[in-house]
Amino acid sequence: MAKRKRLTPAQPAYLAPGSAAPQAAAPETKAMFPLGVARHAPIARVAGETAAAAAVAELAEEIRAARDQGRLVQALPLAAVEAGYLVRDRLAADEGDMAALVESLRARGQQVPIEVVEIGPGRYGLISGWRRLTAIARLGAETGEERFATVLALLRRPEQAADAYLAMVEENEIRVGLSFYERARIVARAAERGVYADEAAALRGLFAAASRPKRSKIGSFLALYHALDGALRFPAAISERLGLALAKALDANPGLGRRLAERLRRAAPADPGAELALLSAALGKKQSLTGRSETVSTGSKVEVSGGDGRLVLSGPGVDAAFRARLEAWLATWHAGGQRAGGRAMGNGAG
Numbered sequence: 151m152a153k154r155k156r157l158t159p160a161q162p163a164y165l166a167p168g169s170a171a172p173q174a175a176a177p178e179t180k181a182m183f184p185l186g187v188a189r190h191a192p193i194a195r196v197a198g199e200t201a202a203a204a205a206v207a208e209l210a211e212e213i214r215a216a217r218d219q220g221r222l223v224q225a226l227p228l229a230a231v232e233a234g235y236l237v238r239d240r241l242a243a244d245e246g247d248m249a250a251l252v253e254s255l256r257a258r259g260q261q262v263p264i265e266v267v268e269i270g271p272g273r274y275g276l277i278s279g280w281r282r283l284t285a286i287a288r289l290g291a292e293t294g295e296e297r298f299a300t301v302l303a304l305l306r307r308p309e310q311a312a313d314a315y316l317a318m319v320e321e322n323e324i325r326v327g328l329s330f331y332e333r334a335r336i337v338a339r340a341a342e343r344g345v346y347a348d349e350a351a352a353l354r355g356l357f358a359a360a361s362r363p364k365r366s367k368i369g370s371f372l373a374l375y376h377a378l379d380g381a382l383r384f385p386a387a388i389s390e391r392l393g394l395a396l397a398k399a400l401d402a403n404p405g406l407g408r409r410l411a412e413r414l415r416r417a418a419p420a421d422p423g424a425e426l427a428l429l430s431a432a433l434g435k436k437q438s439l440t441g442r443s444e445t446v447s448t449g450s451k452v453e454v455s456g457g458d459g460r461l462v463l464s465g466p467g468v469d470a471a472f473r474a475r476l477e478a479w480l481a482t483w484h485a486g487g488q489r490a491g492g493r494a495m496g497n498g499a500g
Contacts, residue, residue, distance in 0.1 A: 223263050225300045226274060228290060231266055233283055235275025251285045256293075260286065263302040265317060277306055277317050312355055315340050319356050329386040330393055333357065334371035335379065370397040377407030381414040387422035388429070395433055406432065413464060428462070 264279025276283060283301060290298035306317065319328070319336060328336075337352045346352035349372060357365050371393050377400050379385070388396075400407050410432050419425035463476075 223302050223304060226266070226303050228283075228287060228299055228301050230272055231264075231274045231276055231283060231301060231303070232269070233276045233280060235267070235269065235277075248281065248285060251281060252288055255282075255285050255298075256289055259297065260302050263304045265306050266303045267306050274303065274305075279303075312340075312345050315345055316356055320359075329388070330367055330371045330390055331374060331382075331385040331388050333368045334375045335385075337368060338372055338375050367394065370394055373397040373400045373407075378411050378414065381411035382425065383414075383419055384422040384425045387426060389426075392426065392429060392433075396429060399433055417462060417464070424462075 260282065262279075262282065264282055265277040266274035267277055269275045286298050286301050289295070315336070319333075337349055337356060340346055340356065341349045341352040346355055349369075353365055353369055357368060360368075367390065374382075374385070374388070374393055374396055382388075410429070413432075414425070414428065417424070417428055419428060
């Protein structure tokens with residue numbers, strides 16, 4: 151029979167007479183772990199802190215990239231945005247449309263951001279969204295509310311100025327549509343500023359998505375811009391048909407542009423209808439706002455234009471003698487002697 155082996159304690163002194171009982175390990179207390187220090191091994195804590203720092207850095211980089219790429223909407227001070235940074239393609243905003251936009255912004259706030267480019271520390275140039283910027287500025291001046299002191303914007307970084315002009319044109323073409331005169335004007339202005347080598351390059355660059363016939367029509371309207379830009383008051387109202395006819399006439403008669411511009415300045419039309427009638431008279435036509443036209447007779451030295459109950463006689467034949475004959479004819483016609491008056495006018499109309 152095998153002997154049993156006696157087991158001795160690991161620490162015999164604990165069992166010696168008079169020895170104190172071993173003390174249990176003191177329980178962990180909060181005082182042993184200062185606030186904010188996790189109960190983890192040091193290597194685990196360092197790994198956690200590194201991961202958190204990496205996550206924050208990644209988020210910051212993503213925000214920076216979104217801002218640079220124009221994916222981050224920012225609230226910019228209204229005064230920091232320069233509306234005249236680019237030559238605007240739209241000549242004027244329809245007041246009815248603008249009033250509707252103002253009321254929409256008042257009720258719902260800005261829903262669509264504008265597009266800007268950074269042109270200096272804290273300064274931004276407007277690329278697209280002129281109507282929204284203008285409407286918000288009106289509301290800020292009217293109400294004084296803090297929400298209209300800033301504008302929501304996307305920051306763009308065009309590689310070249312041509313990209314900024316293209317973005318502006320595309321935005322307006324999609325949203326509202328430009329008149330042929332406005333299209334021709336921005337082509338000419340972009341070339342004048344050296345954004346493109348010449349007008350042909352500007353036309354191809356800004357309206358690359360347009361059909362060839364449409365680009366050809368825009369090119370024809372360039373003749374109107376060069377001849378009449380400073381004299382026209384309502385150029386956006388010129389219809390496609392009238393504009394093309396005027397361009398053809400200007401090309402055939404080099405002196406027509408100068409004479410027509412002077413006539414426009416003297417007449418100073420108060421509304422689009424009057425200006426269209428004057429332009430049509432230069433072609434021997436009467437133009438309505440609907441774009442329809444009909445031929446009217448004009449004398450070689452007297453041109454007739456007008457609209458809305460008004461008749462305008464102009465030209466070298468309109469002198470003091472002509473006025474006297476006209477007044478006499480009107481008096482005779484009013485008295486019922488239309489036949490006699492007709493003979494009186496027939497002597498001096500040429």
